[in-house]
Amino acid sequence: MRTNRQLTTVLLLAAFAAVGCSKPFDDPETKAQQQPPLSMAKPIAVANAASPKDEEGTTGDVPTKSGGPVSFANADAAYQAKNYSEAARLFEQYSERRPNNAWGHFMLGLSAWKAGDLATAEGGFEEALKIDPNHVKSLVNLSRVLIDQRRFDEALVRLTHAGEVDPTSVDVQRLLGRVYAAEHKTDQAVTAYRRAIALDARDAWSMNNLGLLFLEQNQAEEALPLLCRAVQLRTDVAAFHNNLGMALEHTGRFLAAAEEYRGALTADPGYGKAKQNLARVEAVKTGPEEPFDLEAIAKRSEEAPSADQTTAVR
Numbered sequence: 001m002r003t004n005r006q007l008t009t010v011l012l013l014a015a016f017a018a019v020g021c022s023k024p025f026d027d028p029e030t031k032a033q034q035q036p037p038l039s040m041a042k043p044i045a046v047a048n049a050a051s052p053k054d055e056e057g058t059t060g061d062v063p064t065k066s067g068g069p070v071s072f073a074n075a076d077a078a079y080q081a082k083n084y085s086e087a088a089r090l091f092e093q094y095s096e097r098r099p100n101n102a103w104g105h106f107m108l109g110l111s112a113w114k115a116g117d118l119a120t121a122e123g124g125f126e127e128a129l130k131i132d133p134n135h136v137k138s139l140v141n142l143s144r145v146l147i148d149q150r151r152f153d154e155a156l157v158r159l160t161h162a163g164e165v166d167p168t169s170v171d172v173q174r175l176l177g178r179v180y181a182a183e184h185k186t187d188q189a190v191t192a193y194r195r196a197i198a199l200d201a202r203d204a205w206s207m208n209n210l211g212l213l214f215l216e217q218n219q220a221e222e223a224l225p226l227l228c229r230a231v232q233l234r235t236d237v238a239a240f241h242n243n244l245g246m247a248l249e250h251t252g253r254f255l256a257a258a259e260e261y262r263g264a265l266t267a268d269p270g271y272g273k274a275k276q277n278l279a280r281v282e283a284v285k286t287g288p289e290e291p292f293d294l295e296a297i298a299k300r301s302e303e304a305p306s307a308d309q310t311t312a313v314r
Contacts, residue, residue, distance in 0.1 A: 070094055072104065079111050087111035088120060095127070102131040106138050113145055121145050134165045136172075143175050152179050170200045177206065181213055189213055204233040207301065208240050211247065220250030225300035231260070232298045238268035245277055248292070254281045256292035 075090035091108035098104050109124025125142035128135055139162035146155035156179050163172045173196035180189035193210035196203050211226035227244040245260035258281045264274035
């Protein structure tokens with residue numbers, strides 16, 4: 001009769017071969033940066049750029065090809081309504097008439113990225129950076145576009161610059177972690193994620209990404225506290241539950257893993273990986289398991305080494 005440990009090895013080999021873990025990423029809501037109205041943004045963010053109002057201090061209305069008015073507010077309304085293709089079209093028209101307004105180009109890039117048009121997104125962010133080379137938000141979001149295209153070396157250049165401009169940016173450190181992980185520079189990736197968490201103790205996405213990195217390195221015990229804390233902070237993210245379920249499988253906690261896969265399906269009923277993983281662990285016949293205390297394990301994430309105790313990012 002197989003032991004739980006033997007079952008763990010067999011099942012996890014099948015799991016990684018069939019469906020794998022959820023990829024490291026950023027919260028889709030974070031991708032939009034959840035910015036306050038751009039007119040309220042901190043001046044330091046775009047030191048050389050015009051505000052959403054045009055240079056003459058008017059509302060910035062410009063005529064569309066159909067004769068109707070387009071203002072920054074009109075385009076931003078489309079973005080806030082998640083009509084990203086329309087927002088990109090409107091910001092493109094706005095930027096044609098206000099080429100010196102970095103915010104228009106930035107929002108064109110952000111809208112086009114959310115619409116899946118990476119070429120237009122890249123162009124928008126590049127135009128914003130021509131006006132203000134130190135615009136951290138454009139540097140960060142351009143790096144995301146480059147990462148999406150697996151242009152990691154280019155993304156690293158942008159992120160390094162962004163980190164020099166704003167050493168306190170959590171997004172910069174998290175994205176550095178993604179770049180280093182993609183390039184198999186594990187020590188640097190760990191350090192970058194640790195720095196992001198040190199800057200923001202509630203950065204659930206960095207915890208998830210670091211936990212997933214440990215999991216892929218067969219370090220499930222190190223992954224477990226981070227993934228528990230990520231789930232504790234964001235119960236609404238299906239990927240967090242799924243990745244925690246994988247870590248629990250790695251450590252032989254099949255019943256607890258099944259509960260996390262169910263949690264993933266509660267957050268996203270169409271999440272295919274969680275469905276496959278749940279079916280797999282429900283077929284396992286095991287003996288009694290030790291009680292799983294998510295809160296107690298999550299607290300162990302606070303005992304992890306700080307960023308300055310790990311290898312420096314190069």
